[in-house]
Amino acid sequence: MSIEVCNLVRLAPGARQPLLDNVSLKVPDGAFVALVGPSGAGKTTLLRAIAGLDNCDSGSVLLDDRPMTSVKDRAGRMGFVFQNYALFPHMTVARNIAFGLDVQPRAERPARSQIARRVEELLELMQLQGMGGKHPAKLSGGQRQRVALARALATGPRVLLLDEPFGALDPIVRRSIRTWLRELHDTLGLTTILVTHDQEEALEVADRIVVMQSGRIVQDASPMDLDEQPATEFVMEFLGEAVSFPGEVRHGRMIPDDELAQPFVVPEGVTDGPVVAMIRPYEMRIQKPVSEQDILSLYAVPRGTRNGYRHYTLQLGERVVPFYRPVNEADVQVQGIALDISRSRLFRQGLLCV
């Protein structure tokens, strides 16, 4: 089921900055989209608006090209999972899951045995066999999360909306439930929107990432495009550690203000003028000395390893910047005369230069 958000505006009472500032978004059928951004960017607000939980001041939400005006329109067609699960504490797991079916009008409601079978099915799908009789208080965080998912899926919705669903889980459970969720999305053929403040999580599960900042969508791209061509300095910083080098482009060459960083040739189309070069710590290289007279002005201090990269810190004048090299690289150059930052992306006034 495709979702389309058109020019949504939601004003905050008493504040000048709107919560949602003319947000438009198209999510095709079967897509897995992650909404990321710092807290207060409007991710959850947007998700709640799509679910119809909050009223917006203008704009519309379309589900399969049909406008949704109230929560009632969406009931049963969208599954929503809350950050803190929002399970019904006085009901058993089975009753929790069956809730969406139990509240249907008598004429549409499946028979009791059918509901029970559906609950069993979902318990199995969620790897929660035999838990149906328990109360939510007796479950672990990961189990509660899966009960919440099962409840959201009970009525067979084609759309799944997840609001920071892994926020309260420990890192190991988080990682396993993440891949499992992606599999679930694929097997059930859902259209999923996931809100998260963890960009790593987003990069791992989603086919598309929508970056939000102060109530606006800054960039909407595939994880790869996002990494290669971040639209703004903010996106570049948000998606991972980045080091910036202010400088100037002159005659097709970028001259960093920092003398330890080497000038480099910029791509065609970048006009002369001030720019900021931003680069990931693992994209930088240290220039080896060419002759005996060269002064070794750069020295990388080792800081341990992570994810196959050895981490270092570099003293660049006043500031200390991170610097990563792959662990298995034969010759790890930790001393040198200058820093090669030619793989930088260039930004002018906050925006990416082509």
Added chain:
Amino acid sequence: MTRYVVWAASWLFILVMLVTPPALVLTEALKDGVGASLLTLSDPDAQAAIWLTLRVSVVAVTLNTFFGILAAWVLVKFRFPGRQFLQIVVELPLSISPVVSGLVWLLLFGAQGWFGPLLERWNIHIVFAVSGIILATLFVTLPYVVRTVMPVMEVQGRDAEEAAVLAGAGFWQVLWHVTLPGVRGALFSGVLLTTARALGEFGAVSVVSGHIPGETETMPLHIENLYNGYQSVAAFTMAALLALMAMSAVLLRSAPDWLARLQEKKA
């Protein structure tokens, strides 16, 4: 040492102030023996008073529970202009003397009151009738359910309700299946407090009732009447009964706690 002094002092205070009065009422009631005491209850006026009190309490508790839940729900879950004001107004009956609130009903619906002549024409009697007593009791007992349920609803938050709405539940289904089960302890407590207060209300009821024995006399009014007529055994018997009813309502409040503790011991 200090601990025991404080401990003894608090027990002494509670004994003197809270336990002695009902105990004395009971001894006064049983002064001429259990038989004589029970005989006073067979008086038709006494029985009418007991029935009236029960009827009034049931109606007042039912209405105040229903509207109290809705009021608490609206006050907690929605932000709207005038909400603060409404919250204060709900507590008004706690601060206003019941006699004053009784007088208000008299002013509105009495023979000389604003709506008096109109009601007279349609042959509706509120003042000096059962409906007036119910109105007065409703007013006095209004805050209890609202005030006990509100803080718990506040803690409960909106998430579970929103989840229910998204699953397709309607207004009453959300209220019945999600909101109320979450606050049932507080609700039970509020209902019993309302009951205890409704049973014993004197001031407001006294103003609007007209003290017609056998018709508009509730138990508290009947007790006063008997006492003023020097029928002390009858007065104290009725008083003991009333105290017993109210106290059992209050004791019932802690029943869920006991049950929970009992279950824990078993488990």
